[in-house]
Amino acid sequence: MADTLAVVGEKYALLVLREAFLGVRRFDAMVRNIGAPRDVLATRLRRLVEAGVLEKLPYSERPRRFEYRPTPAGWELQPVLLMLMKWGDRHLADRPPMVLEHSCGADLTPVVVCGHCGQQADQGTLTPHVQAPGWTRTGPAAD
Amino acid sequence: MADTLAVVGEKYALLVLREAFLGVRRFDAMVRNIGAPRDVLATRLRRLVEAGVLEKLPYSERPRRFEYRPTPAGWELQPVLLMLMKWGDRHLADRPPMVLEHSCGADLTPVVVCGHCGQQADQGTLTPHVQAPGWTRTGPAAD
DNA sequence: GCGAGTGAGTTTGAAATCCGAACTCACTCT
DNA sequence: AGAGTGAGTTCGGATTTCAAACTCACTCGC
Structure with missing residues (x-):
């Protein structure tokens, strides 16, 4: 990152x-x-x-x-921009959002899913396997 | 954006x-x-x-x-980070990537799909409907 | 009760970026 | 010849960033 x-x-x-x-x-x-x-x-x-x-x-x-x-x-960076756009539209919407049409014919609502099971990947669904060097998760902090 | x-x-x-x-x-x-x-x-x-x-x-x-x-x-910004992470892992991978486990049990490979049809949303599949004020798409530039 | 340590910042002065406006260079168009 | 365009570069000044030092309010070991 x-x-x-x-x-x-x-x-x-x-x-x-x-x-x-x-x-x-x-x-x-x-x-x-x-x-x-x-x-x-x-x-x-x-x-x-x-x-x-x-x-x-x-x-x-x-x-x-x-x-x-x-x-x-x-x-391959386009997905990053799509998610930034989506967030802005949901939380900062001042002007009407730009609409992107997906090849299926619908207006695009981009969603991040797990490539394996196809289910949405968000807050509750992720567990980090941490072993980075020097990384410290200090103090108690259950989500 | x-x-x-x-x-x-x-x-x-x-x-x-x-x-x-x-x-x-x-x-x-x-x-x-x-x-x-x-x-x-x-x-x-x-x-x-x-x-x-x-x-x-x-x-x-x-x-x-x-x-x-x-x-x-x-x-709701987490998806943005997931896609940034994925890109870094694919294109800059120096250290071994951090693994996130999805609730389905598999290691997460985040993918952006169209919320409507569930198919992947990437380069070929998107058409912008442009009408932003002051926005100019100068010159010929088919993708 | 005293000195050392910790957590969450603020202060400080130098170094790196950013800004807008003006400038260059190589053309083309009228 | 003069005006305009595209792709930059150059300028000095305004903002940010940086690392290190400092503050304040405690707690802990002895």
Whole structure:
């Protein structure tokens, strides 16, 4: 988790990915949609490319222009964004939510399930098997 | 999404939640496990409490001591963390991953599915219905 | 009853980031 | 020739982050 956040946890990184997923893949368009300072966006894009999450490819020689597309590894981050979106819609809903249509025809309500049994994976259903080094669960704290 | 990140997108915020989910709920324990500067952790905790994601409650009067527990809204962020964890395990795996056991008895592999049809929701299966104000999808960019 | 320790922070000053605006460079379009 | 566009880079100033030290209110061992 900490390692993942080292890649996508910096300010704007996940918003950049959102835009890339939605098809906004050019520098200036991202600046407009995200509202990030141009230099910050430039560094973010560099990092995401070197992390293998985005790919920078030219869509025009003369003048040389680039676009940024999610790699396969990048696409695998989409579920993270879906869950962030869902949470925001449930708990912060100011504007009407963006609707994504699933291939089944319904409007998407993303749910996290256990890949093994297909049942929802949430609070009550999970038990950590902890053996991380240096990790301490101090004090009594039954959930 | 942007709004959600305004709440949990700051540095360490999601790590704080991870600890809280795992039962680490005291200030000093979090400092030890996360390695964040104490002042930053203090501000993060304040923000997460006022955002309604954590709850600060005393576990001892005299001396006055507090712990931070996820609220119901907080627990709803767990899926986000699960997907971040999964991605890290697949793409950055340095140390052996932490195993979570699902109530079905199997080790959890979290998957995001469409709540309507139960089928996986990923790259090919989603079509955005875009009508956000000021949002521009510039240039040709079929996925 | 005294010194050491603990838990939950706050303070402090230097280092790293972020910000917005302006600038560059290489073109294209009128 | 002049205006515009796309993809950045450069600037100085405002915010954040950082690590270490400090506070305050206790408790514990002797």
